Amino acid sequence: MAVTATSAETIRRRVWTTGAVTLSVFCSLMTVGLSGDSGTVAVWNIAIGLVLNLGAAVALVWRHERPWLVLGVALVGPLFFSTDATAALIALYALARTERGQQLVAAATAVFLACGVSLTYDAFRTRDNSVLTMGSTRPEVGGPKPDWDIALWIPWLVAATLVAIVVSVAVLKHTRTELAQAERSRDRATEQTHVMRDEMIRTEERTRMARDMHDTLAASLSRISLFARALQVSGAGNPEKIANTASMIRSTAHEALDELKNIVGVLRGSGGASRASGHQGIDGVADLVQSARAAGLHATFYADLRPGDVGTVSGHVTYRVVQESLTNAQKYASDQTIRISISGASESGIRIDVRNGLSFQPPSVPGGSRAGLRGLAEQARDIGGKLEAGRLGEEFVVDCWLPWFA
Secondary structure, eight states, X not given: OXXXXXXXXXXXXXXXXXXXXXXXXXXXHHHHHHHHHHTOSOHHHHHHHHHHHHXXXXXXXXXXXXXXXXXXXXXXXXXXXXXXXXXXXXHHHHHHTTOOTHHHHHXXXXXXXHHHHHHHHHHTSOGGGOTTTTTSSOOOTTSOOOOOOOOTHHHHHHXXXXXXXXXXXXXXXXXXXXXXXXXXXXXXXXXXXXXXXXXXXXXXXXXXXXXXXXXXXXXXXXXXXXXXXXXXXXXXXXXXXXXXXXXXXXXXXXXXXXXXXXXXXXXXXXXXXXXXXXXXXXXXHHHXXXXXXXXXXXXXXXXXXXXXXXXXXXXXXXXXXXXHXXXXXXXXXXXXXXXXXXXXXXXXXXXXXXXXXXXXXXXXXXOOOOOHHHHHHHHHHHTTOEEXXXXXXXXXXXXXXXXXXX
């Protein structure tokens, strides 16, 4: 595409150059014929002007590469000899495409003088050989060629008009070219901006998924560790409890693995948005509480939700807030009772309140990044909600509000 455009531009420029050279040569030869037929100028003057203008016509080939040099060559003939200023006007047009300010004023003034001198020579020719009066009056058959005195300000007015037209057209063309380039630059910048925005969105989504995966897996692994600890401490001599605890460990491990597979599939672009297994919405909160109780945690759960479909993202964040709160309580306050309350309606949103008393026992599971609640606060903020967590008196409180539809 670019090669084709360049070739078309080259051909177009060559056509215009050929036309400019041809026009300049034609006008010079026509001026020679008019001057010779009029007989008002010496032959040597006409000959020198013709030679200089033919050289200027050839020089027009390089008018874009060396505009000032070509303009200087084109000005010599019409400034001092009886010839036309066509080459000078063409050179001025090429120069006006790139120059502005004092340089353009100087060039236009020089061409104006050359055109004025050339047209003044023309004004002193016989009327049928003058470009200014040609065709205005037919001479009598067999009679002498009439003269016609033209006011000297007329050639200079015509010269000023020609120069003004050439400069105006060149400036207009240059402005249109700059506008076209500006539009192309704007389109490229807009396209790059869209690409960067899309990449930022993808990066943010991958970061959110990675954070969600980290928090979910951390919670699942913590539950597995707690189940194993409970099995180790109180499972001896109770085959039924051993079997139940092992079943919960197996179920939790499968849920964590399925969650990992689902998120990795989404990150690779081969998975859908749906969750592969487990109730990752608000309906799965009761199962979370039941699993925590089975692991030995004292928990109460109260739900007061009006009928209606909760938004998918809001339901998932609700699930994650309860999951993270239960995990933290199992780690740091396993000897305390955790109270979970969820209420809401479509017009007021979802309110999640989780409380547990502070414990002075060492954590049941060492380590942990303690970044789960901070990540959930970011998720809640992303959908227009708010999450606050911290010590309040003798309790640790997690208070979260989420929009109903999100």
